[in-house]
Amino acid sequence: MKKSYTILLLTMLMGINSFVVKAETSNEASNKGVSNVNSFNRLLKKESKTNPPPMEDGIHDADNPGTALLQAPATAFETLDKSKHGNHINWVSSLDAAKIAPRWDRSDPTIQPIVFDLNIIREVKGSMPNVIYPHKAHTEWLDCSNCHPDIFIPQKGANQISMASIMLGEKCGVCHGTVAFPVTTSTCSLCHTQSKGNVQLPRSQASNSQ
Amino acid sequence: MNRLSIRNIKLVSLMTVALLIGIFSTSGSAEYGDVVINNYSDAEGMRPVIFPHWFHRIRYRCKTCHADLGFKLKSGGNDITMAKIIDGQYCGGCHNGEIAWAVENCDICHSGIPGTPTQVHGDTSKPAINKKR
Numbered sequence: 076m077k078k079s080y081t082i083l084l085l086t087m088l089m090g091i092n093s094f095v096v097k098a099e100t101s102n103e104a105s106n107k108g109v110s111n112v113n114s115f116n117r118l119l120k121k122e123s124k125t126n127p128p129p130m131e132d133g134i135h136d137a138d139n140p141g142t143a144l145l146q147a148p149a150t151a152f153e154t155l156d157k158s159k160h161g162n163h164i165n166w167v168s169s170l171d172a173a174k175i176a177p178r179w180d181r182s183d184p185t186i187q188p189i190v191f192d193l194n195i196i197r198e199v200k201g202s203m204p205n206v207i208y209p210h211k212a213h214t215e216w217l218d219c220s221n222c223h224p225d226i227f228i229p230q231k232g233a234n235q236i237s238m239a240s241i242m243l244g245e246k247c248g249v250c251h252g253t254v255a256f257p258v259t260t261s262t263c264s265l266c267h268t269q270s271k272g273n274v275q276l277p278r279s280q281a282s283n284s285q
Numbered sequence: 286m287n288r289l290s291i292r293n294i295k296l297v298s299l300m301t302v303a304l305l306i307g308i309f310s311t312s313g314s315a316e317y318g319d320v321v322i323n324n325y326s327d328a329e330g331m332r333p334v335i336f337p338h339w340f341h342r343i344r345y346r347c348k349t350c351h352a353d354l355g356f357k358l359k360s361g362g363n364d365i366t367m368a369k370i371i372d373g374q375y376c377g378g379c380h381n382g383e384i385a386w387a388v389e390n391c392d393i394c395h396s397g398i399p400g401t402p403t404q405v406h407g408d409t410s411k412p413a414i415n416k417k418r
Contacts, residue, residue: 124314132315134401136332141392148316148339161317161407162339177346181353182384188346216342218352249358253405254318254338254347 125163126152161256167212177216190214196269197236205269317407320360321397333397334365336376354378361403 128147129135135142148162155174156165169175180186195208213222223229226249234246241248241258247266252258256265318338326333341350350356354375357363363375370377370388379385386393 126316127314129396132319134315134319134321134335134398134406135396136398139332139392139396141390141394142396144393145337145396146340148337151340151343163317164339166342175343177342177344179346179348181345181349181378188348216347218348221347221351221358253360253407254342257317257407 158256160259160262166255167215170215188215191219199267202271204264204267204271206266207268208266315406319406321401321404321406322361322365323397323401323403324361324364325366326395326397327399332392332395332399333401333403334394335397336394350378360405 124131126148127133128149129142129145130137135145152162152164155169156172157163158165166175170177176184178184178186179188191210191214193210195210197206197208199205219229226246227234236246238258240246241251244252248258256262316337316339320336320338321333322336323333351358356375365375367388369375370380373381376394377388380394381387
């Protein structure tokens with residue numbers, strides 16, 4: 076029972092995903108006879124231009140003299156590793172490849188972080204691959220006190236994490252969805268990385284009778 | 286209510302969240318992670334402040350701000366005032382004329398369209414349900 080719900084959810088997620096992709100391409104065709112009120116995608120917003128310059132991003136005031144002084148994200152991102160989510164930058168690989176050199180200490184550029192290399196494996200119910208949480212990528216950026224103990228209790232088995240709470244901005248969702256790569260239908264596999272091998276998916280009555 | 290229907294409700298609400306995220310997550314156009322801070326600015330006749338995460342994380346790890354300078358992980362949750370900034374707290378830990386340009390450049394920070402509410406941009410959870418904060 077539980078498994079079939081998981082599959083239903085997955086199918087829905089994938090359905091939305093392909094819907095978005097399809098809509099982006101099919102929207103190009105113009106149907107001259109069709110009135111605007113019946114436009115093909117009424118509520119689905121097409122992905123707006125990524126990395127817009129401050130003048131055009133909808134939150135900066137173009138009449139403010141200081142706005143013209145601000146750097147455009149696309150200029151800064153030119154040499155960095157790309158991704159398809161969030162800032163459309165892979166911050167972790169850009170850091171690892173030394174394409175950026177963010178300071179660990181406010182004023183002393185020579186101080187380096189103490190990186191903690193421990194993977195936490197979280198077994199996930201259903202057919203979804205398990206989650207491997209890498210301390211390494213996180214401690215390159217953050218201090219232990221950013222997460223422990225307020226967001227995650229530093230004790231095995233003490234933390235209940237669900238997709239619903241993440242999507243509501245709790246647990247991993249404090250940063251993933253605001254600053255770090257977001258939780259979308261296309262980022263599942265960035266966290267769900269450990270395959271369970273051959274999972275036996277539940278079959279419908281129809282396929283059982285074959 | 287039996288266990289199954291409780292689970293049904295949970296699943297249906299999770300699906301609704303997923304569906305809404307699917308529909309709305311692409312609608313924001315501001316750069317991901319830009320924070321508008323507007324607890325006081327509008328009321329004081331200043332444009333709201335826009336803090337760009339992407340610009341700062343090229344230069345600093347999260348730890349410098351969120352551990353050393355004590356910025357809480359919550360947009361609008363730090364009760365920042367100009368008095369504190371001039372005193373060297375929050376933005377003033379760097380924007381002091383030594384590490385980065387000083388506070389006299391009002392309109393580089395106060396650059397938002399008047400009336401823009403405090404929020405973080407690209408927040409996938411926002412459109413679906415108001416975050417419990």
